[in-house]
Amino acid sequence: MNIIRSIKGRYLGWRQRAVQRQLLAGFDAPADEITRSQWDDSLKNPTAFYLRCFHYFHTRLPEPLREHRAYFETEGRGFGEKSFHVMWFLLFREFSPQSFLEIGVFRGQTVSLAGLLARHFHLDCFTQGISPFSPAGDAVSRYRCDVDYYDDTLKNCAHFSLPAPALLKAYSTDEAARNLVASRNWAFVYIDGNHDYEVARADWDLCAAHLQPGGLIVLDDSGLTTRYAPPIFATGGHPGPSRLAQEVDRTRFREILQVGHNRVFQKI
Ligand SMILES: C[S@@+](CC[C@H](N)C(=O)[O-])C[C@H]1O[C@@H](n2cnc3c(N)ncnc32)[C@H](O)[C@@H]1O
Secondary structure, three states: OHHHHHHHHHHHHHHHHHHHHHHHHOOOOOOOOOOHHHHHHHHHOHHHHHHHHHHHHHHOOOHHHHHHHHHHHOOOOOOOOHHHHHHHHHHHHHHOOOEEEEEOOOOOHHHHHHHHHHHHOOOOOEEEEEEOOOOOOEOOEOOOOOOOHHHHHHHHHHHOOOOOOEEEEOOOOOHHHHHHHOOOOEEEEEEOOOOOHHHHHHHHHHHHHOEEEEEEEEEOOEOOOOOOOOOOOOOOEOHHHHHHHHHOOOOOEEEEEEEOOEEEEEEO
């Protein structure tokens, strides 16, 4: 069984790389700039917008950010997709956040990207991660057991000469974590911890209550309930966060951007 799974995995990886190479070969000019007024396009046609971000990544995104993604693409250091680096770049450029909270840190790809973007845009952005820093998974995710997730996150931030982010070793539903979230009003929150509906819902409710007016919540893995049709090298998300996104109170939050399975909501 393991051999068959391994062969299937390799074949899928090969096809994913082939499709990406094909797309790259079709880019005969650098991507156009993506302006704020075009973000609505991502809601109307999320698949085309995702591919636009893919093009942008390869032809326009600053080199240090591309290198950061390459580092996390190796040795199983990170999840996510290249286009998500473009999403964070657009969000930091547009909103200049002064605080960033990530729920579900894994090995530090996004907390370190927040640090890198803060440096790139000369921002003073307080960065906080909340995660068990263990292989704790959920109904749809399993993580390796042979990594010290806390040390690894710090090591990966140091690799880019970034200051260590503030890290709390806890489940987002623990009292210490809930108190920490409630300790300030955040500019940006990224929810990417436990993907089970009940936990994602609890994360949303708490973070929504402690978000600045005009602040953003990025909800990972929530694209299944949209028109987004992921290319073979991307995924549409998971049922829990996707259901949650459907239930977001539109009188309190406006959806402003979708990049693949990441959906961005702004507090009104
Ligand atoms: C998909 S990974 C996160 C990837 C990360 N956001 C990134 O951009 O690289 C999900 C992480 O959430 C953690 N996690 C699981 N349950 C959690 C919970 N209840 N609260 C916070 N984090 C949780 C997992 O252990 C794992 O590290």
